[in-house]
Amino acid sequence: MDQAHPPALARVPRRWRLGDASAAALLLAPAMLLFTVATLYPLVETVRISFWDIQGLRKPSFAGFGNYILLFSDAGFRNTLTTTLLFTAGVTILSVSIGWVVAMLCALAPRQTLVFRMMFFAAFGISESVSGYLWTGIFRSDSGGLLNSLIQHLGFPGFAFAWLGDEKTALWVLIIASAWSAVGLPLMLIFAAIQSIPKSVLEAAYMDGAKSFSTMRFIMVPLSLPGVRVSVFINLLTALRAFDIIYVMTNGGPARATETVGYFIYRESMTQFKLGYGAAATIVLLVAFLIVSAPAIMQRTAGAK
Amino acid sequence: MSAGLENFQGIRRRTFLAGTGGLALAAMTNGGARAADEVGGELAVLNWAGGTELEMLHNLQKAFVAKYPKVKIREVNVTGQGDMRPGMRTALMGGEKVDLFVNTWPAFRKELADAGILRPIDDQWKTFNWDKRLDASWRKLGSLADVTYGLTYTFGDRSGIWYKKDHMAKAGIAEMPKTWDEFTAALPKLQKAGFAAPIAIPGKYWAHAEWFETLLLRTAGVEASSKLAAHQIPWTDAIVKTALKKYASLISGGFCGAPADMLSTEWDAACDQVFQANAKNFVLIGMWLNARAKDDYKLVEGKDYSLFQFPALGMGHDDTSSVDSKEFVVTANGANPKAADAFLDFCTTADAANIIAKAGLASPSKEVDASLYGDAQKIATAAVAKSKVQFVLGDLLPGDLVDEYRVQLQKFLQDPSDANIDKVLAAIEAKAKASY
Numbered sequence: 153m154d155q156a157h158p159p160a161l162a163r164v165p166r167r168w169r170l171g172d173a174s175a176a177a178l179l180l181a182p183a184m185l186l187f188t189v190a191t192l193y194p195l196v197e198t199v200r201i202s203f204w205d206i207q208g209l210r211k212p213s214f215a216g217f218g219n220y221i222l223l224f225s226d227a228g229f230r231n232t233l234t235t236t237l238l239f240t241a242g243v244t245i246l247s248v249s250i251g252w253v254v255a256m257l258c259a260l261a262p263r264q265t266l267v268f269r270m271m272f273f274a275a276f277g278i279s280e281s282v283s284g285y286l287w288t289g290i291f292r293s294d295s296g297g298l299l300n301s302l303i304q305h306l307g308f309p310g311f312a313f314a315w316l317g318d319e320k321t322a323l324w325v326l327i328i329a330s331a332w333s334a335v336g337l338p339l340m341l342i343f344a345a346i347q348s349i350p351k352s353v354l355e356a357a358y359m360d361g362a363k364s365f366s367t368m369r370f371i372m373v374p375l376s377l378p379g380v381r382v383s384v385f386i387n388l389l390t391a392l393r394a395f396d397i398i399y400v401m402t403n404g405g406p407a408r409a410t411e412t413v414g415y416f417i418y419r420e421s422m423t424q425f426k427l428g429y430g431a432a433a434t435i436v437l438l439v440a441f442l443i444v445s446a447p448a449i450m451q452r453t454a455g456a457k
Numbered sequence: 458m459s460a461g462l463e464n465f466q467g468i469r470r471r472t473f474l475a476g477t478g479g480l481a482l483a484a485m486t487n488g489g490a491r492a493a494d495e496v497g498g499e500l501a502v503l504n505w506a507g508g509t510e511l512e513m514l515h516n517l518q519k520a521f522v523a524k525y526p527k528v529k530i531r532e533v534n535v536t537g538q539g540d541m542r543p544g545m546r547t548a549l550m551g552g553e554k555v556d557l558f559v560n561t562w563p564a565f566r567k568e569l570a571d572a573g574i575l576r577p578i579d580d581q582w583k584t585f586n587w588d589k590r591l592d593a594s595w596r597k598l599g600s601l602a603d604v605t606y607g608l609t610y611t612f613g614d615r616s617g618i619w620y621k622k623d624h625m626a627k628a629g630i631a632e633m634p635k636t637w638d639e640f641t642a643a644l645p646k647l648q649k650a651g652f653a654a655p656i657a658i659p660g661k662y663w664a665h666a667e668w669f670e671t672l673l674l675r676t677a678g679v680e681a682s683s684k685l686a687a688h689q690i691p692w693t694d695a696i697v698k699t700a701l702k703k704y705a706s707l708i709s710g711g712f713c714g715a716p717a718d719m720l721s722t723e724w725d726a727a728c729d730q731v732f733q734a735n736a737k738n739f740v741l742i743g744m745w746l747n748a749r750a751k752d753d754y755k756l757v758e759g760k761d762y763s764l765f766q767f768p769a770l771g772m773g774h775d776d777t778s779s780v781d782s783k784e785f786v787v788t789a790n791g792a793n794p795k796a797a798d799a800f801l802d803f804c805t806t807a808d809a810a811n812i813i814a815k816a817g818l819a820s821p822s823k824e825v826d827a828s829l830y831g832d833a834q835k836i837a838t839a840a841v842a843k844s845k846v847q848f849v850l851g852d853l854l855p856g857d858l859v860d861e862y863r864v865q866l867q868k869f870l871q872d873p874s875d876a877n878i879d880k881v882l883a884a885i886e887a888k889a890k891a892s893y
Contacts (some may be wrong), residue, residue: 208856209546209572293721294734317661317721319871403539403662406720407867422543424856 195438202431212428219432228408229416229433235323236392236412242327243334243391248383250331251338255376256368258339259346269339276336284400287329291315291401319409322402326410330397334390338383345379346372385448392441413437497527500796503548503558504532505541509748513816514559517610520812521803528796539662542856549574556791557800560607561783562852564859567601569786575606576789581798590805595821598848599784607784610804611818613744614837615779615849616671617764621731621756624652624738633765640768644712647738654714656707657737659727661720664866667741667779668707670850673700674777675770679845686853688893692886698878703770705873716871725749732756741767743781747817747833758817759832766840778844781852782821854892861888 170178205215223229254272258265275283290298293314300312315321349371357367395414398404404411404419411419413433421430506514518530533555535544542565545558549569560566569575582588582596582605591609599607620633628650634640647655659665673682677696684690685697707713714737722730728746730737732754740746750756769775785804787797803809810825817831819838830838851859865881 208568209550209574210568211572293718294726294730294736314715314717314721317717317719321717405661405867406717407864407871419860423540424860425543425546426857 198431198434201428202435204428206425206427208425215428219429220436222429223432223436228411229413231408232411232413232416235410236414238323239327239330239394239410239412240388240391242324243330243394244384244387246327246331247334247387248338248380251335251383252342252376252380254335255339255342255346255379256372258343259372260364262343262347269343272339273336275333278333280330280333280394280396281400283329283333284397287325287332287397288316288401291325293317316402317406319406322406322410326398326401329401330391330394334387337386338380341383342376342379345376349375381448385445388444389441392444393437413440496525496796496799498793498796499529499531500557500793500800501531501533501555501791503535503545503553503555505535505537505545506559509752509816510745510818513748513813513818516812516816517804517809520808521800524803524808525796525799528799554790554792555788556793556797557785557787559783560786561781563848564853564855566599566606566784566786570601570604570606574788574790576787576791576794577604577606578608578787578798578801579605581801585798585802585805587802587805590822590824592821592823595782598782607786608801608804609782609784609821610809611813612780612782612821612841613819614764614766614841615667615743615781616674616741616767616777616844617744617833617837617840618739618741618767619728619731619746619750619762619764619833620739621735621762622760624650624731624735628652628738633763634768635765637768637770641706641710644707644710648712652736652738654712654718655738656713657722657727657730657740658708658713658719658870659722659724659742660867660870661723661726663863664720664870665724665727665742666849666851666863666866667743669700669704669866671741671767671779672703672770673697673850674779674847675767675774676700676703676772678774679777679847682847682850686850688889692882692889693879697882701869701873701878701882702875705869705875705878708870708873713870719870720867732762744818744834744837747831751817758834762833764833764836766836776843776845778841778846779849780841780846781849858885858888858892861885 202219203215203217204212205218206212251272254269258269278286289296292298293300293316295301295304295312297315299315303309303312313321315325353371353375354367357371362370393414394412395418398410398412398415399418402410404415414437417430417433417437420426420433424430502518504511504514522528522530533548533553535541535548537544542562545565548555560569566575587596587608595609596605599605599609624647625631625633628643628646630643630646634643644655656668658668670682673685673696676699681690681696685692685694690696708716713719724742727737727740728742728749731740732750747758750762751758756762766778785801787794787801791797805822805824807822807824807826810820810822811829813820814825814827814829814834817834819825819830819834819841827835827838851862854862862885865885868884869878869881871877
């Protein structure tokens with residue numbers, strides 16, 4: 153018996169033993185298989201389809217870069233890019249700003265604000281479509297709409313308005329509705345970042361006579377920035393691919409004023425059944441995703457070996 | 458003999474089998490019972506309908522199975538919101554094999570036929586002698602380039618304006634308007650009676666096009682509308698502008714409400730505004746509302762509500778109406794063409810027509826018991842019978858164009874000025890140029 157190996161291993165015949173590389177491959181295989189089937193294959197297929205002209209039940213024909221050329225010459229698509237930019241920026245700025253402010257305030261009295269924070273975070277757990285129905289109920293144009301009903305009860309019937317039916321207000325309503333459910337995550341992440349500030353730092357500030365506002369401005373704000381960065385990154389990506397809430401609340405209307413790239417992809421692929429064209433738009437969205445994600449990914453992996 | 462056989466060469470095997478099956482049925486001396494014995498097996502139906510309409514389709518299926526007890530119906534359901542064609546395409550492209558389904562879009566029929574999914578039914582028409590029960594116009598409606606694919610089982614008047622009788626009484630309107638002038642004179646009366654915007658126009662997901670389409674028919678006629686659908690005349694043509702300007706007069710007059718209100722109102726909600734909220738008075742939306750009024754609003758047809766045909770404009774085309782229809786189409790790859798054909802035949806019979814009539818819908822079958830129709834349906838059916846009809850324009854347009862058409866109509870509702878009408882029509886025309 154080879155004394156260098158423990159007895160149990162020594163009993164395994166040599167031909168059944170796996171090298172490190174083989175063992176790693178075997179262990180990774182299920183995950184790789186899943187990744188290939190669920191991510192890689194659809195991605196490759198989407199890229200492939202984007203080079204084909206597929207319309208309805210017609211026989212597909214190869215289009216080369218035709219779909220991409222058409223896409224960037226399509227005024228409707230260019231409009232969705234602007235809308236996506238406004239929507240993404242609006243939702244991210246609003247949700248992270250509110251989350252940041254609330255996290256700061258909660259940090260002043262963590263125990264007393266536990267229930268309050270949980271309530272904020274609960275909205276994050278609500279699905280976007282449910283949230284969409286909820287906000288549609290608030291902004292409905294008729295007297296059944298909560299906001300209009302409130303306005304009328306307060307004695308200002310002239311201010312009741314079809315918020316979702318006007319190009320100028322519909323996008324803002326969507327931004328507010330999306331930001332509402334997106335506040336929970338920044339709140340928790342920033343709150344956690346603040347909680348991780350060493351007590352000694354806060355105590356030193358107190359000893360130096362710093363008031364609450366100064367402590368907040370010069371210690372809590374700068375030291376909560378890692379949480380803010382992660383929040384911005386996550387909320388930016390979530391807003392960029394928004395679809396459900398738009399589908400439920402406005403269907404991209406009125407007159408395509410709230411149509412983001414995500415909704416455009418759905419409309420072209422599913423309503424018009426122009427699968428190739430929709431796939432090309434999906435690839436454009438994917439590239440936008442990568443551009444937004446790149447700095448964060450590079451920063452995270454900068455120190456990795 | 459050989460010439461006869463040559464004629465059959467182009468016909469698919471299943472069609473041939475179905476045709477000979479039908480001939481066999483017709484040849485039987487003791488008819489019904491033995492014919493019913495021969496039709497059996499599973500009949501796969503692709504269904505996308507819902508609500509009252511689905512209930513009616515289920516009643517049709519039940520009655521069919523009662524007549525053909527050896528048939529078992531398997532329903533393949535497609536769910537979705539708004540336009541159901543994407544769901545149907547997905548099911549069919551995904552390999553779902555069905556024997557028949559309902560279609561309501563002529564443009565989709567063409568797409569299906571071009572893709573080889575539909576089985577022509579000209580032989581069945583002859584074998585089952587459907588001419589006896591259906592007018593030739595219905596066959597024409599279900600045809601493409603002289604090949605028949607669809608068997609119409611119901612149709613609707615899309616130029617009938619629904620109203621509630623107590624609203625008219627409140628405004629002191631004893632007779633429903635017959636001319637455009639009478640109609641526009643009734644609107645301020647309704648406003649005085651407390652209805653701020655008498656006409657309900659839904660435009661949330663898709664702008665409602667019925668007013669424009671009937672105005673186009675009444676100002677330019679069936680032929681012009683048909684040419685526009687085929688893009689044989691441009692959307693920037695003066696006839697289209699005239700119709701939109703007429704429509705604009707209703708919007709600018711404040712009779713339809715604020716643009717934002719229209720653009721945030723769904724189609725169902727527009728009906729609710731008239732029949733439930735009692736906030737508006739007129740809605741032009743199609744005959745499906747009849748079943749909704751009875752089942753959902755619990756109103757009595759003829760007593761609580763009714764319908765009047767679009768007022769005459771006096772521009773030489775007042776004998777025209779917009780119609781929609783629903784047809785059964787059979788598939789080329791269905792496993793049970795014999796049962797599918799038998800089902801089509803059943804839909805032309807008195808039994809089926811009366812089920813349709815009882816559901817508040819109109820049947821094209823000559824065997825329908827017209828006494829089953831309610832007052833509103835009688836008015837609509839009579840109006841269609843004496844009209845030159847044109848299918849709903851939106852359903853005749855290719856997919857890309859219909860989307861642009863509806864969106865541009867939303868833009869028109871936002872700003873019905875002359876300058877914007879030009880912009881709207883130019884945008885539709887630009888899309889049309891690329892769509893045909």
